[in-house]
Amino acid sequence: MHLLDSFFFIRCFPDAYLMVVIMKNMLAGIAAAFLLLAAAAQAGIIMGGTRVIYQEGKREASISVSNADPHSPYLVQSWVENYVEKEQGPVPFIVTPPLFRLDPDQENVLRINFIGADLPRDRESVYWLNVKSIAPTQKGDVNKLQVNIKSKFKIFYRPNSLAGDPMKAWQQLTFKVEGNRLVAHNPTPYFVSFFSLSVGGKEIDEPGMIAPLTRKEWPVNGAGTIRWRAINDFGGITDSAQQ
Numbered sequence: 001m002h003l004l005d006s007f008f009f010i011r012c013f014p015d016a017y018l019m020v021v022i023m024k025n026m027l028a029g030i031a032a033a034f035l036l037l038a039a040a041a042q043a044g045i046i047m048g049g050t051r052v053i054y055q056e057g058k059r060e061a062s063i064s065v066s067n068a069d070p071h072s073p074y075l076v077q078s079w080v081e082n083y084v085e086k087e088q089g090p091v092p093f094i095v096t097p098p099l100f101r102l103d104p105d106q107e108n109v110l111r112i113n114f115i116g117a118d119l120p121r122d123r124e125s126v127y128w129l130n131v132k133s134i135a136p137t138q139k140g141d142v143n144k145l146q147v148n149i150k151s152k153f154k155i156f157y158r159p160n161s162l163a164g165d166p167m168k169a170w171q172q173l174t175f176k177v178e179g180n181r182l183v184a185h186n187p188t189p190y191f192v193s194f195f196s197l198s199v200g201g202k203e204i205d206e207p208g209m210i211a212p213l214t215r216k217e218w219p220v221n222g223a224g225t226i227r228w229r230a231i232n233d234f235g236g237i238t239d240s241a242q243q
Contacts (some may be wrong), residue, residue, distance in 0.1 A: 073136060074135060074136070075100075091127055094113050123212035124156050126157070127157070171241055195237050199222065204220070
């Protein structure tokens, strides 16, 4: 709305303008309340990592789950699903325990077991580990909102026969600009998860992950130096590389 139009509206319809301001403030307050509730629930359950590497031949892989809330217990549910939603086939992993109560200031361990499948031998495979934390409601608190938080963590199945160092895979990526597209090629048998990616100083939003032995494209405007950082096996951020 133009400044003069806004002034005219306020002078002629002061009550309506006041109602608009009140409604905007109420909506902002409601949104902030939901964010605070979600943050509180998320702060209760802390995972001991951001990804799971399942090396072929291992008996199991594990990730810890802690309840940092000193007052409330949580119900924790976990399961594995295919990385691509359209894939409806069975997953080759089970998680134990699949459902448990986690008391305040306590820790448990999720154990991930490979139950067998004909997975590719020349590259990694990836799945989702889902962890849902359910905050309790006390008896009689019928008007209180129960917040459920679901987090997703990548499980990488890594065959023993893969060549190269997975910690250096991000350095072997190659990039080129073709028209208005940035094209990346991953010649390694490992997934590379980007922390950041930019072209000519312009950041690409949510660059995601590039699969082994494939290429990936992003729309860009212009060209220039390509810089990227990745996330390693331990959830840490690599140094910056450029091309």
